[in-house]
Amino acid sequence: MSERVMPGRAGGLITLGAADALWVDVTADSAVPTASGAFTCSPAHARAGYVLLGAHMVTTVRTSGGQWGVPEGQVRRAAAELNAVRMDRQDLVRIGPFRRAPRQECYEESPLRWRRGITGELQELGGPERAARREDGRLYHLAGIDWRQILVEQTRDGTQRTWWLPRAVVRLLDAAEHAETQWVHAARTRQASTAVTEPPSHPRQAPDADSRPTTNPEDPTAELRPYNKELEGQLYSVLSKKPGTSRRVAGWACAVCRTAPATVLDHCHEHGYVRAPVCQSCNTQERPDHLYSNDIRVANRYTRLFHTDTDHWLRHWHRCPGCRARTTLPLPHLAAWTAHTACRSLRPTHRDPRGSRGRKPCGTLRVSWTGSHNAPRSCLLTVAVDFCPSGEHRVLAQVPYREAVERFRVWLAETAPAVAAAAGPDRLDGLPAQIRPVIADTNGEGQALF
Template sequence: MRPSPAGRASPEAGRVVSGGCHPVAMISQKLAVRYLADEMEGCPVPMTPESFRIKRWAEHDYVFFGHVPVRAYKHANRWRFSEPDVRGAVRTIAALPWDPEDLIDPRLDAHGKSDPLATTHSGWRTEIQNMIRRAAATEREEKGCRCGPLYCQQEETDWGLPCSLTPDALLQRCSSYTMACTLPVPTLVWVDDTWLIPRTLVYILDQQQEAESKLKAAAQQCSGCGAHSTDPTWRAPSTTGWKVLCPACTAAKLRSYRQELKGVAYARVRERGPRAEDFLCAVCETPRPATNWDHCHQHELIRGPLCGSCNTAEGQGKEFLARKGSVQHLLRCDGCRTQRTFPLHHRLAALRLYLHRKLGAQGCDWLIHMCVNINETGEGGYDCTVRCPGQGTSGSRGLRLTAAEAEHILSLMLEDGEGAKSS
């Protein structure tokens, strides 16, 4: 590790806050990354200091560097960190033993015991498995598959090597994939019929997963009535951190959106309109504070106020339509409703949702884009595969939609949305 420069202070590190009996130097996120990189020099543990950043819609006030939580503080709408906390996190990681050849089965913990969390649908193990499956799917899309043009029939095991994917291809595609500022993919080793991972990295990720679970489970107090809950939806961002409001207090303090801005251009609202923060989210059934004015990017018209979670989901386009009331919300754009069309980035999502409802496993609670794969053909149609995790090849369904069939499905989804809107 590089020793800290003596006698020099960054202008970004000038602000202090009270930390017990002594003031603590606070640094920006950018400077925290620089300090992490300096302290990590010469450390063999595969870490990425540049990935150290607070999530936009985090469920707690900590950023993990490996398994070490570092508290974040918000002032004047900017997140800052305690310099001693940042340096302490790096030194904790650097003190760990690292042997890239001390490999273990990822279904075991760092002590070689079976991990009960290894078979759940959450956690770092599932995240790596999903990443491997996505890489394999991309390989098949680009290079084809011996199992056939529509879908792969090879059975996938939890830690197997999916059809069309090689260890070198995984490394090439996913070497920069990060988890809690670690780089797991370059450390994976394919042996016989499974992946192996360094013991120290298993320890880091297991400890991080346990610590984050505890942070998410910690009760928070409503700033309005004082009620306590572990529900993360009570949290909403503010210029000084997070404000915590229960649904009852949220509904009492904020306005319901009644399409006051129907047909109004987003540019006008952005310049002179009301604040989205004064409204409830127009999609969430449970009252949540809105954070953004959502608008149609094709027609530039306001659709309504959304909370951070809904606004992010709408922008990504993959899972937003799975939320109740989402189609009705999209149709608040006069242009989309008049033209009877979905925004472009929701068209594939609407097809996936329809196929999952018709052909997916009953009661499947996986993300829809993980169950339904759609590729456009040269004729304007789509090659589709529907396979929910756990179904195996026997439950896999492959079909080809013509352009006309796809448009018919989209029309049905719009009609469902309009029907729900008028009911």
Template sequence: MTERVVPGRAEGLITADAADALWVGLTVGGAVPTVSGAFTRSPARARTGYVLLGSRVVATARVGGGRWGVAEREVRRAAAELNAVVMDRRDLVRVGPFRGVPVPVPEPERDEETPLRWRWRVAGELGEPGGPGRGARHEDGRPCHLAGIDWRRLLVEHTPDGTRRTWWLPRAVVRLLDAAEHAETRWLRAARISETGTAVAEPPSRPRRAGDADGRGEATSPEGPAASPRPYGRELEGQLYSVLSRKPGISQKVAEWVCAVCGGAPAAVLDHCHEHGYVRAPVCQSCNTRERPDHLYSNDVRVANRYTRLFHTDADDWLRHWHRCTGCRARTTLPLPHLAAWTAFIACRSLRPTHRAPRGRQPCGVLRVSWTGSQNAPRSCLFTVTVDFCPAGEHRVLARVPYREAAERFRGWLSETAPAVAAASGPDRLDGLPAQPRPVVVDPGGEGLGLF
């Protein structure tokens, strides 16, 4: 492929059309599919001063003759970052629609100037035929791309009851698009500051022209004066979510951190333990959905594939995160739904039937675990582990495990899997946050048992 460098202009600038072709050519072998028209198709417009390529903001500049261009090296840099993304197409995140949330109506005439807001765009485009989705298409009828990504090739649609649709995207792509939104927000914030003369970045509405300022014709840098998210340092540990979430400005404060689990994406929400009420840490949207239990009913959890990472590949990170809750750490346990899932997935692994497969034997059916009673009265709480859709029986019961037995098994497994997390747990431990012995809460079951 030949890249067209605009003659007579600064070295390294190519036109938007050439950048479109270069982007597709560089990313053709990547895990994330891309589209042509990343610079010239809605919602990207070179004349707005920047475009999004994957999670990177790439600035544009005038190259003469009414044409717009971009630095070739920035396109290559964005393509290299996208090609480095590893994607598991089976690890999905639901992106809509959600109950009670209306499908937005995009404004076609302003579409080219609207920030990414990718969930809003997906919901708008996937609306009913003839409905709001019409506003999310390019003028030639083609669907909009998202940051140069052909998201429709990755979209998975579920219709469990034959009528209601749900839409899902691979987790890696969700993280990528969340990072793109964050990068664009930082860019726009820097642009607003620059209008007051306190920053050096050019605003998107008035992009720098080739040859301006220093005479080299360089496109503006996407790195504005806004500070990068900082690593989380346990600043919120030991605080109650019900109190902290009501403080003004807490959402802006959360956005100042990097996700405390993956350490790569900017934090978007404040994760907390629903069982004890303590704040865990700021996390990104992707990690927040990964640890969310897949409830069938209020006392029933389906053990989805994501638990493979929660309890195997990334177990150390997730166990440390869960034990940021003062209550879980003091009791050396997990919230009830997670402990139930761990019991089915780990403690009862040897009981799960297998069946023949082309590459050996594979676990059969789908794991499900339900419980009766409450963790607040441990003697009455019982887990029932079942395999659904097993050829040997539609609902085959594998085991019934008392809560206390499950908790003891978890403590033993924790000490082997994550010794550092286990060493910091227990009612006799002090963490400094808070720097006091943990309180003892009387068991509401009436037996006077200390929960933690």
């Protein structure tokens, strides 16, 4: 260990300044960039009794001399946990701004609230460039992570700015927010219990250097229960109005990745059924990129959804009884599958401009549709390529809805036979004859995302 982190060491504790130096030193090779001042700069606050480092809770202790310190072993464990995170800088999740701020329904007790903090900071300062020049330390880091180094700004139509972070970091910050919520809740419970059992004059003792929070800092999901179809067949419109639903959702691990705490109920907007509780990261991965109510871009993540993790995602979509009984996908997902998979051979290619001998798919895929899945005879999917040098908005194919459904059924039986075997009208007797109306998405930008 570097000599600069040794001063202040006493009984396994190191000073906050030494902890700052240690944190930067042991995370120097981390894929996730870390920040100096993780213990001494806002939003870290030693008097709260803990400091967040990634998803790890580090206990702060006040020594007999009045100084604040932290256990060195906890700092090193937090660093090892962060160093193990693998980050793909191309796999991005949008974090704002949205027309309506995303609800913070599950983590209201968490002071971190990192989405709200980042969005507010960038809107106040006018973008990441001015945020990077700010010197007062406010929101310099989040859980010891220097978010400014990995924030991506994108512009739509030359006017609207959007901000994105790598998916691995989004999951890490979501886990940190969940761990902090559990800590705050446990601390309030202890205080209430102490107020009843102890005389008012009883002095509060400093926590032991090796004490641990109620939520295991080694594994933020240790106390989360796996989702076991408890909400299968229930309607989102009913569950979303029940008191305590958000707190119940926060007790599950994400049903897709199974590593992060769930934050929202993913649901089918065509049939109205709940699929499963998922984390924000998986929810954005599952959600189609709508341009308009009947027009979507086919994002790069569909390579993962329809190739790498096909079986798992198909099982998730078929948690909706309506989609499972009809052996299909919601219309936007079916449109994306048709463009990305069924029409893949029709997409033009060109030489890679970087000089390699291979060829690169041209432009950006877009699918629009006329009509509705409620009237399949009139529904037509149009697959086009935008921004293609050989002709912008080039139409590749027009596929009737029923033909797209039949193609999907054949592909499903070949690609995921176990999922296909569990689908079909004979698998569910209680499916309503009348299809449920589309339910407005309260987490999006005002568009009804299916």
